Amino acid sequence: MKTVVGLVAVLLFVVFNALFLTWLERKVAGRMQRRIGPQEVGPFGLLQPIADALKLLGKEIITPGCVEKSLYWLAPTMIFIPVLISFIVIPFDATLQVRDINAGILVILAFSSLSVLSILIAGWGSNNKYALIGSIRSVAQNVAYEIPLLLSLLPIVMMANSLSLKEIVVAQKGLWFVFYQPVAFLVYFIAGVAETNRTPFDLPEAESELVAGYHTEYSGMRFALFFLAEYTNIFIVSAIAATFFLGGYQGPVLPGIVWFFLKSYFLVFVIIWLRWTYPRVRFDQLLNFSWKVLIPLTFINLLITGGLLKL
Amino acid sequence: MTESVKAFIRAVWSLLAGLGVTLGAFFQPPVTSRYPRELINITARFRGHTKLIAEKGNPGKIACTACLICLKNCPSGSIEKVEGEKREGEKRKTATTYILNFTTCSQCGICVEVCPFDALAFSADFNPVGYRREDFYYDLVREFEKREVLS
Numbered sequence: 001m002k003t004v005v006g007l008v009a010v011l012l013f014v015v016f017n018a019l020f021l022t023w024l025e026r027k028v029a030g031r032m033q034r035r036i037g038p039q040e041v042g043p044f045g046l047l048q049p050i051a052d053a054l055k056l057l058g059k060e061i062i063t064p065g066c067v068e069k070s071l072y073w074l075a076p077t078m079i080f081i082p083v084l085i086s087f088i089v090i091p092f093d094a095t096l097q098v099r100d101i102n103a104g105i106l107v108i109l110a111f112s113s114l115s116v117l118s119i120l121i122a123g124w125g126s127n128n129k130y131a132l133i134g135s136i137r138s139v140a141q142n143v144a145y146e147i148p149l150l151l152s153l154l155p156i157v158m159m160a161n162s163l164s165l166k167e168i169v170v171a172q173k174g175l176w177f178v179f180y181q182p183v184a185f186l187v188y189f190i191a192g193v194a195e196t197n198r199t200p201f202d203l204p205e206a207e208s209e210l211v212a213g214y215h216t217e218y219s220g221m222r223f224a225l226f227f228l229a230e231y232t233n234i235f236i237v238s239a240i241a242a243t244f245f246l247g248g249y250q251g252p253v254l255p256g257i258v259w260f261f262l263k264s265y266f267l268v269f270v271i272i273w274l275r276w277t278y279p280r281v282r283f284d285q286l287l288n289f290s291w292k293v294l295i296p297l298t299f300i301n302l303l304i305t306g307g308l309l310k311l
Numbered sequence: 312m313t314e315s316v317k318a319f320i321r322a323v324w325s326l327l328a329g330l331g332v333t334l335g336a337f338f339q340p341p342v343t344s345r346y347p348r349e350l351i352n353i354t355a356r357f358r359g360h361t362k363l364i365a366e367k368g369n370p371g372k373i374a375c376t377a378c379l380i381c382l383k384n385c386p387s388g389s390i391e392k393v394e395g396e397k398r399e400g401e402k403r404k405t406a407t408t409y410i411l412n413f414t415t416c417s418q419c420g421i422c423v424e425v426c427p428f429d430a431l432a433f434s435a436d437f438n439p440v441g442y443r444r445e446d447f448y449y450d451l452v453r454e455f456e457k458r459e460v461l462s
Contacts, residue, residue, distance in 0.1 A: 030341070
């Protein structure tokens with residue numbers, strides 16, 4: 001029963017989060033370019049994403065003639081599953097968590113790598129060169145950045161002595177882990193931005209080269225599902241960073257859930273901020289950066305952490 | 312070794328500097344205006360379509376004497392028809408019709424420059440719209456009279 005209620009709540013949150021983030025993204029982008037951003041629909045343009053969602057819902061669902069039908073159908077549905085499952089283990093507050101699985105972080109990491117599969121399916125099933133190139137890039141990129149992502153979380157697991165997200169938060173009662181592990185935090189954040197396919201690592205959907213990348217052939221509500229998954233992934237990456245490095249729901253005065261959302265949305269803001277600051281990297285730079293810089297760095301970090309913990 | 316360390320520090324600094332620029336812009340007021348709700352000032356040298364202006368020291372009387380110099384000098388032939396009549400007690404004619412075909416006008420300003428009576432000027436009308444081509448055949452005398460009534 002608790003799980004069902006939790007899932008419904010998570011579904012609602014996913015939708016509202018995505019609506020809010022599209023608004024935030026456009027507003028922040030506007031302000032950073034000295035524009036105003038959405039303003040006309042509702043106060044401060046807050047109802048703009050709802051208008052956009054209605055537009056997407058009302059559109060005809062088009063299946064192009066030459067696509068691999070079953071795969072084309074499967075991909076948008078499948079990209080949504082890992083997104084939902086990740087929310088089950090995230091502790092929003094001391095008592096607000098759908099399920100405290102004792103291998104929580106493993107669940108998130110295992111399922112988030114599933115989203116690569118659905119991107120590949122989307123690219124292959126679309127039967128379109130841009131979509132295929134986009135999905136190939138996405139796979140290479142995600143495989144490369146999954147490793148530093150994992151390795152940067154390992155020192156935290158070692159320090160907290162647990163894989164459960166709740167116990168990791170509890171372990172940060174004194175000092176946040178970001179002060180013990182600044183390098184791991186930085187590497188995690190970079191790898192997380194790359195995992196969500198955001199600028200400066202948005203090669204899978206590079207508009208100037210690949211039209212829209214893997215979701216070129218999708219329109220209407222199916223496109224909206226990809227969009228929803230992308231924005232929810234941004235939140236998940238930020239939420240995990242907040243949980244692992246910034247003390248999760250812990251903080252003075254304000255209730256835990258407020259602290260959790262403050263920290264998460266601050267990191268979301270930073271991700272948006274990065275997008276409107278940096279240009280896209282080249283593909284060889286992208287892969288070199290992961291294999292030659294981030295992965296050795298995380299290994300050294302892991303070694304030092306292990307050594308210090310043993311002492 | 313020290314060179315590469317320096318290069319690394321420079322690179323990191325440039326990344327942070329970039330973030331600083333965008334954050335600085337984020338906290339500054341926007342430079343755009345919400346167009347249909349707010350209008351910015353139109354500069355004095357803005358070139359809308361031409362308009363007829365009044366004689367110096369005699370507001371309310373069109374300075375144009377229908378001498379046709381502008382009509383003959385227009386490179387696009389956009390000034391279709393200029394007519395005038397001589398009124399009682401006046402030395403020169405006064406324009407009664409001045410048809411400007413704005414669809415072919417390129418706002419080059421030759422008509423404004425050649426006018427010996429300084430009867431022409433650019434208006435500040437920046438957003439003329441219409442459903443038909445004929446909507447852009449302006450009778451500048453009628454417009455002058457309309458402005459007079461309004462003022």
